[in-house]
Amino acid sequence: MSVANGQYVTVGQEVGKVGSTGQSTGPHLHYEQEADGVNQPIVIDGVALRYSSTPARHTSGNCGGGGLKLGGSPTDFSGDGKADVVTFTHGAAADVYAATSTGSGFSGTTVKWNDYFALSGEVPSSGDFDGDGKDDIVTFTRGSLADVYVALSSGSAFSGGVKWNDFFAVGGEVPATGDFDGDGKDDIVTFTNDANGDAFVALSDGSEFGAGVKWHDFLAPNGEFPAVADVNGDGKDDVVVFTQGTRGDVFVSLSTGSGFAPATLAHEFFAPGAEQPRVGDVNGDGKDDIVTFTSNADRDVYVALSDGAKFGPGVKWNDSFTPAGEFPYVGDFDGDGKDDIVTFTKNASADVYVGLSTGSSFGAGAKWHDLFGLPGETAF
Numbered sequence: 001m002s003v004a005n006g007q008y009v010t011v012g013q014e015v016g017k018v019g020s021t022g023q024s025t026g027p028h029l030h031y032e033q034e035a036d037g038v039n040q041p042i043v044i045d046g047v048a049l050r051y052s053s054t055p056a057r058h059t060s061g062n063c064g065g066g067g068l069k070l071g072g073s074p075t076d077f078s079g080d081g082k083a084d085v086v087t088f089t090h091g092a093a094a095d096v097y098a099a100t101s102t103g104s105g106f107s108g109t110t111v112k113w114n115d116y117f118a119l120s121g122e123v124p125s126s127g128d129f130d131g132d133g134k135d136d137i138v139t140f141t142r143g144s145l146a147d148v149y150v151a152l153s154s155g156s157a158f159s160g161g162v163k164w165n166d167f168f169a170v171g172g173e174v175p176a177t178g179d180f181d182g183d184g185k186d187d188i189v190t191f192t193n194d195a196n197g198d199a200f201v202a203l204s205d206g207s208e209f210g211a212g213v214k215w216h217d218f219l220a221p222n223g224e225f226p227a228v229a230d231v232n233g234d235g236k237d238d239v240v241v242f243t244q245g246t247r248g249d250v251f252v253s254l255s256t257g258s259g260f261a262p263a264t265l266a267h268e269f270f271a272p273g274a275e276q277p278r279v280g281d282v283n284g285d286g287k288d289d290i291v292t293f294t295s296n297a298d299r300d301v302y303v304a305l306s307d308g309a310k311f312g313p314g315v316k317w318n319d320s321f322t323p324a325g326e327f328p329y330v331g332d333f334d335g336d337g338k339d340d341i342v343t344f345t346k347n348a349s350a351d352v353y354v355g356l357s358t359g360s361s362f363g364a365g366a367k368w369h370d371l372f373g374l375p376g377e378t379a380f
């Protein structure tokens with residue numbers, strides 16, 4: 001904090017800096033304005049901030065999924081070739097709702113797929129861990145327990161959570177999923193994301209994840225943003241690292257099937273600052289590309305296509321998609337082989353918009369669902 005308790009402040013004065021402490025998963029600042037215990041409207045840089053829906057706490061709601069380093073994961077829970085969406089309520093209920101794609105919308109507003117999974121503070125993700133063609137869900141407790149639970153998809157529900165690893169992604173590490181050995185079953189990776197920059201992988205055997213093995217000893221250090229993608233299209237998932245900040249460098253570390261090769265610079269200025277980087281094969285050539293959402297008043301979406309080793313120039317594929325505060329993601333929602341974009345507004349109306357890929361641009365956002373991914377939930 002930049003000011004003392006009880007200090008008088010004026011418009012334009014710095015009251016605190018963004019940081020990452022406690023249970024947080026990314027830089028953010030808790031901020032609230034109260035008068036006699038009642039929340040007052042907050043506007044910062046012309047953007048109105050909402051409050052959490054939890055009545056016992058008056059906390060700004062800008063600390064939700066936006067801080068999570070979720071770069072992309074498979075979400076075809078029904079196994080029909082079209083990506084679906086899922087939301088984790090966390091809190092006491094810890095419910096999981098999924099809405100499946102019809103190719104032109106998401107259906108199933110209130111279809112609960114699991115009623116106790118991914119408690120508050122845990123990091124959920126998705127992948128096909130048993131290799132049956134239907135994507136499953138995983139949750140990383142992190143902290144000192146560092147347990148990993150999987151709930152397999154039946155195509156219309158997720159099973160009860162089963163512990164697949166009992167020591168992986170410790171403390172505030174950044175976990176992700178991908179098929180790193182190319183056997184058709186998605187595995188897990190965790191980045192210590194600190195000065196050590198270690199990356200550990202635990203391979204799936206279809207019913208559990210093996211012990212974590214160090215696959216790289218300096219990848220995505222110091223809060224950089226790691227994502228998992230098959231950049232060279234060989235069937236083994238690789239790691240893409242966005243340094244963000246003022247450099248905006250992008251590094252790629254290819255999977256050898258048993259380790260990650262030395263990282264190479266693959267793009268020189270992409271997803272700088274607080275932009276939201278993602279990965280996916282947006283032109284359908286079998287090689288995963290990089291996407292960034294400026295997530296500001298410009299609402300721009302830029303793409304850089306993979307040539308198998310590097311990413312080409314950044315090109316604007318949509319100029320009005322994701323304003324600040326929303327959570328964008330990537331998936332092939334219409335099943336044409338080209339990954340599309342989705343955004344969860346994460347406000348009171350909790351709308352979900354999709355922009356379909358033409359192979360060289362994303363179409364205008366169309367509302368595919370009108371109440372999904374409420375404030376405080378993790379939806380992707």
Ligand SMILES: [Ca+2]
Nearest residue numbers: 179183185187
């Ligand atoms: Ca695998």
Ligand SMILES: [Ca+2]
Nearest residue numbers: 230234236238
């Ligand atoms: Ca690869």
Ligand SMILES: [Ca+2]
Nearest residue numbers: 281283285287
């Ligand atoms: Ca591609």
Ligand SMILES: [Ca+2]
Nearest residue numbers: 332334336338
């Ligand atoms: Ca598509």
